[in-house]
Amino acid sequence: MRQPLVVGNWKMNGTRTSARDLAAAIAGGLPANCPVAVGVCPSFVFIPAVAEQLQDTPVQVGAQNVADQDAGAFTGEVSAPMLKEFGCTLAIVGHSERRLIYGEGDALVAARYQKAIEHGICPLLCIGETLEQREAGETFAVVDRQLQAVLDVAGIDSLKQAVIAYEPVWAIGTGRTATPQQAQEVHAHIRRQLAAQGEEIAAQVRILYGGSVNADNAASLFAMADIDGGLIGGASLKADSFLSIVKAAAQTV
Numbered sequence: 001m002r003q004p005l006v007v008g009n010w011k012m013n014g015t016r017t018s019a020r021d022l023a024a025a026i027a028g029g030l031p032a033n034c035p036v037a038v039g040v041c042p043s044f045v046f047i048p049a050v051a052e053q054l055q056d057t058p059v060q061v062g063a064q065n066v067a068d069q070d071a072g073a074f075t076g077e078v079s080a081p082m083l084k085e086f087g088c089t090l091a092i093v094g095h096s097e098r099r100l101i102y103g104e105g106d107a108l109v110a111a112r113y114q115k116a117i118e119h120g121i122c123p124l125l126c127i128g129e130t131l132e133q134r135e136a137g138e139t140f141a142v143v144d145r146q147l148q149a150v151l152d153v154a155g156i157d158s159l160k161q162a163v164i165a166y167e168p169v170w171a172i173g174t175g176r177t178a179t180p181q182q183a184q185e186v187h188a189h190i191r192r193q194l195a196a197q198g199e200e201i202a203a204q205v206r207i208l209y210g211g212s213v214n215a216d217n218a219a220s221l222f223a224m225a226d227i228d229g230g231l232i233g234g235a236s237l238k239a240d241s242f243l244s245i246v247k248a249a250a251q252t253v
């Protein structure tokens with residue numbers, strides 16, 4: 001049984017005060033004995049304030065990226081040991097905004113993932129195709145390539161400490177969600193591909209869906225057999241909608 005996981009990716013939004021308030025509202029609004037694992041990924045600079053706010057709550061704190069190096073002359077990067085010092089247990093890697101806007105390629109994403117694993121931070125590895133790639137029938141090939149690039153570096157066993165997030169680029173921030181069937185088709189494909197390399201790991205790894213998840217469509221997505229929760233952008237910026245999504249995940253348990 002895979003415990004559902006719902007993570008908010010706050011992206012480059014908020015202020016120190018609003019981040020702290022949002023964290024408090026989420027922690028305060030979780031159902032008692034929540035059966036869903038919950039995390040939030042604020043901007044790097046808000047991590048200390050948010051982590052402090054979430055101390056002694058079940059809500060995990062994550063970063064939106066992690067360096068591929070431990071320390072040194074890498075201007076603008078934040079390393080896994082630094083994140084750990086501030087209580088981060090999660091880190092998004094390979095988000096499509098990093099890949100497409102900032103040019104991060106498969107090799108860099110794999111190195112970032114590997115550093116998270118090495119330091120005991122759970123990487124949330126984002127994979128997903130663009131609209132052009134989907135229309136060209138390349139969806140499976142793209143996610144296979146993105147995933148395999150990481151597994152070639154970190155090994156299949158690393159997935160015991162990691163989470164995969166399928167985020168079709170055309171569904172991110174567009175209000176155009178993948179249908180539950182479209183998402184399930186890719187999630188099932190990912191799990192099948194992994195099963196060929198390790199059946200047990202494929203069965204236990206969580207595969208989240210991300211892309212315009214909201215309070216209205218979460219339940220139908222989470223009802224699918226291979227969707228184990230969500231990585232939420234816009235709808236994670238309001239406590240009410242994020243908590244509704246968490247409740248939708250709780251109903252699948």
Ligand SMILES: O=C(CO)COP(=O)(O)O
Nearest residue numbers: 009172173211212233234
């Ligand atoms: O990119 C996402 C999460 O990482 C999804 O963003 P939206 O939920 O705003 O579409």
